[in-house]
Amino acid sequence: MKAWRVHENGEPREAMRLDEVPAPEPGPGEVLLRVLAANVNFPDAMLCRGQYQIRPPLPFTPGVEMCGRVEAVGEGVTGLDAGARVITPAALPAGAFAEYAVVPAAGVLPAPEALDDAEAAALHIGYQTGWFGLHRRAALRPGETLLVHAAAGGVGSAAVQLGKAAGATVIGVVGGPEKAKAARELGADIVVDRHREDFVAVVKEATAGRGANVVYDPVGGEAYTKSTKCVAFEGRIVVVGFTSGTIPAPGLNHALVKNYAILGLHWGLYNTHDPVAVRQAHDELGRLAAEGLVRPLVTERVPFAGAAGAVQRVADGTTTGRLVVIP
Structure with missing residues (x-):
């Protein structure tokens, strides 16, 4: 599969490289997702620069959140069926700017039906x-x-x-x-x-x-x-x-x-200290989305080949709303 990876820290446009890597497989308690859309966040730029509070080992794939479709589940995972559309944080060092990603099942939430893939990726x-x-x-x-x-x-x-x-x-x-x-x-x-x-x-x-x-x-x-x-x-x-x-x-x-x-x-920290509150907030956000009271401002859906440039623009502060990468 194709995945953007950072081999040396630096500005996103130079640091991110499109590589061919083996497709991942889910382990116990994990879920394999086909990435449908990956939202670009400022922390992605900080990860590229080596300035984020989390410093994954090199090389790593940036992209901290996504909307994906369940492809397979690991041992012990229940309640998630193949084909389900979900949103989740990524599990670094294997982030969201890739065609497939493996994430812990515990952090996976249903994507709100009121939002398309790009909007759902930008919600979480x-x-x-x-x-x-x-x-x-x-x-x-x-x-x-x-x-x-x-x-x-x-x-x-x-x-x-x-x-x-x-x-x-x-x-x-x-x-x-x-x-x-x-x-x-x-x-x-x-x-x-x-x-x-x-x-x-x-x-x-x-x-x-x-x-x-x-x-x-x-x-x-x-x-x-x-x-x-x-x-x-x-x-x-x-x-x-x-x-x-x-x-x-x-x-x-x-x-x-x-x-x-x-x-x-x-x-x-709430994912660790109070995951129930995260799920309750998600349910409330889904309700607000269904009522049309919240909808992520996605100003650009970026082709996969343009991911590095999109992260750079977010880093430079020249964007309005959300840029979302579509693999």
Whole structure:
């Protein structure tokens, strides 16, 4: 089978190489999937660079999530029949940018019928992250104001839709007119182009000086620092990632004086510590998808041969919504 592999760490466009490798076979407790679609995530770029918290041995296949069709199951696996369409995180070092992949059966979930293969591939990590960040960590309530950074990106676009579904007023921060248009179409009530406006001033004006109750930040750097200037009393800042490349050093004295909370979110830990909650969130996301309240913003379905370039574009921050690789 064909699989993209990283033999030496570097920029995705140079590091990823299309190889011919033996097709995998499922072991006990595992499932063999024919990959139907593989969503491109920023962690894929970090994996290529050797900068992710998980560093699989070289060579490895990147691609951290997928939609696939069950081809075969290993010993001890029940409840998964051949032909079933499913979504799942990948099992590195054998990631999703391949024609076939083997994954643990415990992490496999049914693909929502309301979504096509590419949309389903983009649902799992981004929307689970949004769900746990907004509901489990920040306890977002109807009527509150939610500030979302990178609101037209893969993670941010999910938070916009989930915030609206929860009854919040959503302010989205983006970079450029094309992304502003996408954020409005996603349902953001107010959109701020950070190249032209100061989002701190916009948030304060929109909330009559109270500030945002919840800040959803996958960017870090200046986005985080400026968010502390417009977070509300008893506000919650959810730290999701650092696509800016800068990890902020928060002033805890400032959090004390303004009485706000800084909440970290590493969604992957829930798969280990509370897998039941992951399944419950999946069921809720499936319901929201069936009702048309959430739908991943897939802006491009990339042919398999273009996977390396797609990961590079996500790494460079030039994309809107989700790029999904179709083997």
